[in-house]
Amino acid sequence: xxxxxxxxxxxxxxxxxxxxxxxxxxxxxxxxxxxxxxxxxxxxxxxxxxxxxxxxxxxxxxxxxxxxxxxxxxxxxxxxxxxxxxxxxxxxxxxxxxxxxxxxxxxxxxxxxxxxxxxxxxxxxxxxxxxxxxxxxxxxxxxxxxxxxxxxxxxxxxxxxxxxxxxxxxxxxxxxxxxxxxxxxxxxxxxxxxxxxxxxxxxxxxxxxxxxxxxxxxxxxxxxxxxxxxxxxxxxxxxxxxxxxxxxxxxxxxxxxxxxxxxxxxxxxxxxxxxxxxxxxxxxxxxxxxxxxxxxxxxxxxxxxxxxxxxxxxxxxxxxxxxxxxxxxxxxxxxxxxxxx
Numbered sequence: 322x323x324x325x326x327x328x329x330x331x332x333x334x335x336x337x338x339x340x341x342x343x344x345x346x347x348x349x350x351x352x353x354x355x356x357x358x359x360x361x362x363x364x365x366x367x368x369x370x371x372x373x374x375x376x377x378x379x380x381x382x383x384x385x386x387x388x389x390x391x392x393x394x395x396x397x398x399x400x401x402x403x404x405x406x407x408x409x410x411x412x413x414x415x416x417x418x419x420x421x422x423x424x425x426x427x428x429x430x431x432x433x434x435x436x437x438x439x440x441x442x443x444x445x446x447x448x449x450x451x452x453x454x455x456x457x458x459x460x461x462x463x464x465x466x467x468x469x470x471x472x473x474x475x476x477x478x479x480x481x482x483x484x485x486x487x488x489x490x491x492x493x494x495x496x497x498x499x500x501x502x503x504x505x506x507x508x509x510x511x512x513x514x515x516x517x518x519x520x521x522x523x524x525x526x527x528x529x530x531x532x533x534x535x536x537x538x539x540x541x542x543x544x545x546x547x548x549x550x551x552x553x554x555x556x557x558x559x560x561x562x563x564x565x566x567x568x569x570x571x572x573x574x575x576x577x578x579x580x581x582x583x584x585x586x587x588x589x590x591x592x593x594x595x596x597x598x599x600x601x602x603x604x605x606x607x608x609x610x611x612x613x614x615x616x617x618x619x620x621x622x623x624x625x626x627x628x629x630x631x632x633x634x635x636x637x638x639x640x641x642x643x644x645x646x647x648x649x650x651x652x653x654x655x656x657x658x659x660x661x662x
Contacts, residue, residue, distance in 0.1 A: 340548070340558060342368075343355050344368075344369050345464070349471070362551075363551075378539060385498070388440060405427055407423070413639065422497075423495060430452055475614060481534065487609075491631060491635075494599070495602070497596075499590040501594050502523070502590070525545055534573045535573060538568060538598060539598065541597050545589045546558040547586060570603075575651070578613035578618055606631065609631050626648070627652075
């Protein structure tokens with residue numbers, strides 16, 4: 322049985338607001354200011370002219386569609402997700418559920434090669450397509466992080482991007498597939514009356530923030546993604562299959578000492594068409610220490626967070642429910658200028 326989201330969807334209003342769109346072909350000085358502004362005000366924005374070819378995106382979409390179009394038995398060969406591999410409905414180890422199936426991969430090329438054996442009938446092709454896509458979106462993420470560092474006047478302009486360029490980076494790629502509404506009888510064994518009442522509120526992926534540094538998200542032409550503004554209002558995100566959405570993660574919130582706040586978002590599964598998203602999570606190596614950079618700490622603005630390794634933070638994230646605020650475990654409650662309280 323699908324467990325309803327612990328936070329009912331009707332508790333927060335939804336409004337239509339323009340999501341910031343940033344053209345990565347603009348001059349660097351203007352670009353860095355626009356990205357910092359979008360990160361501060363939204364923690365979420367769209368990028369255009371990102372330099373990733375349509376072919377790389379299309380090939381990745383084709384591989385995803387081919388996999389999710391298989392029979393349940395065939396897909397289950399690539400699972401169960403622990404955490405990598407194929408999963409269905411269950412999100413994480415603590416009882417969170419959603420109307421989706423997914424494929425979670427580590428971005429390490431050896432790991433992809435090993436996983437591809439159970440995922441594709443042509444594992445070599447699958448591995449090549451996935452590696453090409455990861456390399457392309459990683460470059461987008463690194464460019465954005467370098468621009469962030471420039472816009473924030475950080476001395477080492479590569480200090481953020483180095484964390485996900487590291488050969489031991491713990492970055493991930495996740496393919497999410499949300500079935501169309503007409504398939505609800507196949508997916509959900511709950512009583513028909515309850516199904517009818519909940520059709521408009523079907524949770525594909527519940528409210529959460531991403532624990533990593535930066536997320537690069539692409540989806541097909543079906544809507545469902547929503548982002549929460551800092552005032553708690555939900556904004557529907559119009560689908561744009563040729564562009565990317567960028568999401569600030571918890572680790573970047575810590576690195577900027579709360580100047581950026583990770584964006585809470587969710588996915589509804591209300592469409593008459595299936596939705597597929599491809600999500601790159603840029604993360605540091607497991608042994609990397611995460612703490613506010615010196616440029617963001619002063620007597621007037623002391624550190625808001627205790628230092629922690631990425632491995633420690635991942636373990637904390639896996640110990641909590643999807644919608645819980647993981648950063649609360651690492652906060653120093655000094656109450657001076659902390660806009661994240």
